[in-house]
Amino acid sequence: MDRRNFIKTASIATAAISYSPVVGAKEKLVPLLTGVTGEIDLNATKMSVQMLSGDPTDMLCFDGSVVSGKNSLLRSSPGYLGPTIEARAGDKLNINFKNQTGEDSIVHWHGLHLPEDQDGHPSYAIENGQTHKYSFEIENRAGLYWYHPHPHGRTGYQVYHGLAGLFVVRDEEEDALNLPSDENELFIVFQDRHFGKNNQLIYIQSGHDIMMGKIGNRLVVNGSFPMTHKVKKEAYRLRLLNGGNALTYRLQWSDGSPIHLIGTDGGLLEKRVELESILFAPGERLDVLVDFSSKQIDDDVELLSIPIVDNGNSQPFAIYQFNVGSEGKKQFSFPNKLSSLESIPPSEAVNENDPKVFSLIPKQGIGWTIDGLPYEMDETRPKETVKLGATEIWEFDLTNAGMIHPMHVHGSQFQVLERINGPYSDGLVYDGGWKDTVAVLPGDKVRIIKKFNDHPGKFLFHCHLLEHEDNSMMRNFVVEK
Ligand SMILES: [Cu+2]
Incomplete structure (x- = not known):
């Protein structure tokens, strides 16, 4: 979004802060x-x-x-x-x-x-x-x-x-994979918070916070500080959650090692992949192996967030630090084959050549929306109705607007079928494995395929940038018997 359009949408959004408590819940x-x-x-x-x-x-x-x-x-x-x-x-x-x-x-x-x-x-x-x-x-x-x-x-x-x-x-x-476990399996939750006067949290202050999402002034890891972990010269399994409201990272190791990715939102990948960096949007999870056995005692290895788009203005920053504190005992070699994943063929979809398109667009008087509509607690459109047992292809279209929207679909996990890249997304994202949240980048059209085999009823799909979700960027879908 250019600056002029942004100011316009931001100022209309101020009027659109909508909190309607559920009456008589x-x-x-x-x-x-x-x-x-x-x-x-x-x-x-x-x-x-x-x-x-x-x-x-x-x-x-x-x-x-x-x-x-x-x-x-x-x-x-x-x-x-x-x-x-x-x-x-x-x-x-x-x-x-x-x-x-x-x-x-x-x-x-x-x-x-x-x-x-x-x-x-x-x-x-x-x-x-x-x-x-x-x-x-x-x-x-x-x-x-x-x-x-x-x-x-x-x-x-x-x-x-x-x-x-x-x-x-x-x-x-x-x-059966015998992956690093116990003290060699680390759960790391990234969030950010804006601490103000008397150490109290400051939440939404303006339409800007709603349009762009609330970004903090301090990074918080696992709900606390500091952000250094002492490790042995051994292999570790890192289970990462981006639990932030709005901040997307692009992860990279400070020592130039590749990221050894073994899983995403819905569990293990078929095979381990090595990536130079990986985008990590709110709601997403990553399962990463790292081996510190070749490091020296007192070496620091940092997990960095590097600029998502290199515009020369932003610098990498460390979001977590590992300090090699002691010799290791356990030997571990990274597995290649991890799991067998069934990939859903597009021909299985009832709409193989006619994806359901959901446009991610800002709307005057509302803010960020799906198809220009607000969230309606009890409403669904025909497009948002799925037949029980069907497989469908959905497309999130962000051709015309400019910020990352991590789209989350409730119910079973889906697969990313195709990403028709916009100008910024080439090589930024890894879309393998089962997913429940997919980062749609400016200019992208992202096609997902999902089975609706069981559990009839009303579910949600929405942007997991939480200020967008709360405002208008959420809709129901209904699985009908
Ligand atoms: Cu969004």
């Missing part, structure tokens, strides 16, 4: 599964967190406890993040979400393939003080998923104030 009862693997209490509450020296920061945080089942279902997290849920494919979980945020909320399990009444659609939002009981079976393969609130108009605010946690799924296929 009532808990919807869903049937509970029998024979569950475990039951978890998950509370979202107001908390005072010591983030910086001086005053503590007022935040919203998840805390949890295991009611029944193995204690290993929950692992406490550093900083303000919610506890990490760790389960196995096929596990059945009951999760009791208690909302003590002071406003409406509901939890979405990002990346999990779930029935409509388990997915945290905003129409399921509950009022402060209420409890929503989830009960679901994990149908996903091994992968790094995550959970966060999804009430309409308040997702960005609630995530920004601390409500997010990891959801790790394991399975036998992953076990």
Whole structure:
């Protein structure tokens, strides 16, 4: 977007800050599964967190406890993040979400393939003080998923104030690879926050924050500081989540090593790939192997974010640092073959030659939209209706507008079929594996293919730049029997 157009859209967006609380939100009862693997209490509450020296920061945080089942279902997290849920494919979980945020909320399990009444659609939002009981079976393969609130108009605010946690799924296929585990498997969540007076968080201040997304003045990793991790001269598996509201990174190693990517949003890739750099947008996950065994004691290796487009104005900056602290014992050689992935042939789609096109466009009086429309809680268009059992091709069209939109589709994982590159995207992105969030770059048309084999009902697709999602860049789709 050029400057003049940007100012225009930014100023109209100021008038478009829309927060419509769900009126009279009532808990919807869903049937509970029998024979569950475990039951978890998950509370979202107001908390005072010591983030910086001086005053503590007022935040919203998840805390949890295991009611029944193995204690290993929950692992406490550093900083303000919610506890990490760790389960196995096929596990059945009951999760009791208690909302003590002071406003409406509901939890979405990002990346999990779930029935409509388990997915945290905003129409399921509950009022402060209420409890929503989830009960679901994990149908996903091994992968790094995550959970966060999804009430309409308040997702960005609630995530920004601390409500997010990891959801790790394991399975036998992953076990058999013997990837680095325990202290050699590091979960790293990147977020950024704007700390203001008295160490309090500053959220949206202007239409600019809505149009461009809220960017912080401090990087926060795993809900805390600092950002250095002592490692041994061994191999590590890095499980990365971009949990930020709006900031996209382009990752590269400071020592010039390639990034050894073994997985993305929906789990392992078919084969390990080596990349010079990789784009990493809000909502996305990356699974990366790194070997420090050839390093010297006290070497520093930094994970950098380099400029997305080299315009000469921006500099690389370190977003995490590894300090080689001690000799290693474990030997590890990187596997090449990881998994078998079924790739969905375009000929399987009901609309092989006629993709459903969703235009990502700014609209006067609304802000960023899908097809120029606002979000409507109960509405879907014919285009947003899918027949149960169908495979469809969708296209996100950003031909005419200029910023990155990470598009997230709820329900099962999809595959990226084709990226008709705009002027900036060549070589920036890696689109392999199963995905639930795809970064659409300025000028791009991105085609995805997705199966709608089960779970009829109403789901969401939206931009995962949370200020866009909350404002207007979200729509329903309905899977019809
Ligand atoms: Cu967006």
